[in-house]
Amino acid sequence: MKPSGEQLRVLKELIEGGLIKPIIDKVYPLKDAGQGFDYLESGRAKGKVVIRIK
Secondary structure (H helix, E strand, C coil), X not given: CCCCHHHHHHHHHHHHCCCXXXXXXXXXXXXXXXXXXXXXXXXXXXXXXXXXXX
8 A cells, every 4th residue: 555645535534424434442542652552563453553642
């Protein structure tokens, strides 16, 4: 895959239109980002792993 603004625009429209919904597995605060990356690398994630920065 290559970065594509057009593909991101299409995905944004699909998400906002409710046609697709990303699955979020876990959310980690920024201070625990290392744990989030460890979890992601473990292969156990069943969806997106989010690092919350706010």
